Amino acid sequence: MKRHVHVAALAVLALAPLVAQTPQGWKQRVDRSTSATDPDAAGAIKFVTQGSGFHATNPQAAVYWNPASTASGAYTLKGTFTLMKPSGHTNYYGLVFGGSALEGADQAYLYFVVAQDGTWLIKSRAGAATPSWRPRRPAMR
Numbered sequence: 121m122k123r124h125v126h127v128a129a130l131a132v133l134a135l136a137p138l139v140a141q142t143p144q145g146w147k148q149r150v151d152r153s154t155s156a157t158d159p160d161a162a163g164a165i166k167f168v169t170q171g172s173g174f175h176a177t178n179p180q181a182a183v184y185w186n187p188a189s190t191a192s193g194a195y196t197l198k199g200t201f202t203l204m205k206p207s208g209h210t211n212y213y214g215l216v217f218g219g220s221a222l223e224g225a226d227q228a229y230l231y232f233v234v235a236q237d238g239t240w241l242i243k244s245r246a247g248a249a250t251p252s253w254r255p256r257r258p259a260m261r
Contacts, residue, residue: 150181197215
């Protein structure tokens with residue numbers, strides 16, 4: 121049985137209303153915060169092509185994906201991320217994989233994200249639910 125999955129970049133930094141700058145073929149979904157301890161910042165979404173990659177400026181959490189990017193069977197995900205402007209609170213960014221129904225209420229995917237302080241999370245999303253594994257700090261050397 122072949123299973124096709126979406127392979128996409130996940131920017132869990134922050135985001136606002138959709139902007140026409142999104143690169144051709146790419147889609148985005150804003151994940152507005154409902155937590156008073158983690159309020160969304162003001163500002164517009166900017167997700168643009170830059171060099172051989174992308175540049176995301178997002179005052180609210182968001183997922184970016186290209187529906188043409190699918191994989192089946194065993195596959196490897198790889199990404200390089202640069203946090204240009206660290207904030208005063210923890211922001212995460214990373215990769216989403218195994219996605220389905222990303223545009224609807226029944227969205228489902230797994231994601232691996234790293235924060236500017238080196239902590240990381242592996243989470244899943246099923247509709248509005250986002251269970252996670254406990255974040256870890258990198259080992260001190």
